[in-house]
Amino acid sequence: CDLAMNNNLYTIGVEEEYMICDSISGDLINKADLIMNSLKNSYIDRFSYELILSEIESNTTINDNLDDTMVEISKLRNILKVIGVENSFSLGMSGTHPTAKPKDQKFVNNESYNWVANQLNYYAKRNVTFAMHIHIAVQDENYAIHIANSLRQWIAPLLALSTNSPFFEGELTGMRSSRTMQFSVFPRTNIPVRFNNFQE
Numbered sequence: 587c588d589l590a591m592n593n594n595l596y597t598i599g600v601e602e603e604y605m606i607c608d609s610i611s612g613d614l615i616n617k618a619d620l621i622m623n624s625l626k627n628s629y630i631d632r633f634s635y636e637l638i639l640s641e642i643e644s645n646t647t648i649n650d651n652l653d654d655t656m657v658e659i660s661k662l663r664n665i666l667k668v669i670g671v672e673n674s675f676s677l678g679m680s681g682t683h684p685t686a687k688p689k690d691q692k693f694v695n696n697e698s699y700n701w702v703a704n705q706l707n708y709y710a711k712r713n714v715t716f717a718m719h720i721h722i723a724v725q726d727e728n729y730a731i732h733i734a735n736s737l738r739q740w741i742a743p744l745l746a747l748s749t750n751s752p753f754f755e756g757e758l759t760g761m762r763s764s765r766t767m768q769f770s771v772f773p774r775t776n777i778p779v780r781f782n783n784f785q786e
Contacts, residue, residue, distance in 0.1 A: 594650045600659055601719040604666065605678035606640045614640035614686045614714075617675050618694065624669045632662055637699050637713060638691040642666065648723075681715060681751030681765025688712045688755070709771045717765070727784035735780050 606617045616639035625633055634643045644662040649655045663677070670676055688711055693703065703710045724730050749762035761767055769775050 595724070597648050597650050597723045598646075598652065598655050599648045599721045599723075600646045600655055601721070602644045602659065602662070602679070603636055603716040603718070604642050604644070605680070605683050605716055606642060606670075607676045607678045607683075609670075609674050609676045612676075612678070612685075614638075614683055614691065615675055616640050616692050617673065618642050620673060621666065621669055624673070625665070629662075629665055633666075635694045635696065635699070637702065637710065638693055640686075640691060641716065679716065679718075681717065681749075681763055682754050682768060683714060683716075684751075684753035685756045686714055688714045706772065713768065713772070715765045715769050717769075731781050731784055734778065738777065738780065741777055 606615055606621070607613065608615050618635055618639045618641065621642050622630075622633065622635070632645055632647075634645060635641075636643050644659075644666065646655055646658045646662065649658065666677055691711075691714060693699065693711070706713075722733075724733060745763060745766065751765045752759060752762055754764040754768065759767070
């Protein structure tokens, strides 16, 4: 996206990863295939598999303002809600499922996720995490480096505001964000150092 051409300071896209839960018990259930097969063609590009079959991801288009993004997020959530009502499942949103055991999950079988599994083996199979990812594109790499460096001071308060996963595998972990602990075993997921330039 050429930001200079449309005078926008940024563009925004959002991914949301949802738990697919039994409507009565709240347990994770494997309905990702059902969801993908239930989508109308006009929305098929807005949803994708994640690592496990009890998880589904929505993806907004690229927007140039937050209002349009929020409208689209609501629309995508409602599409999944309707499919859930019709097929007796609910969606959950949290960093981790409070009781699900990784060993009980069925993993998606496709090239992308098989690559992850082959790279990380045991640790890929331990990853039962969920998240919202907000992607911001800015004018050039110099803006990106400056913003990334400036945002480091806000990591602790942002994490504090977003904590919602004190449980993992039915255990009270003692951490308000057990997702942070679970996901940090993946490469390139820890807090980055300060960068002096894009090449670095």
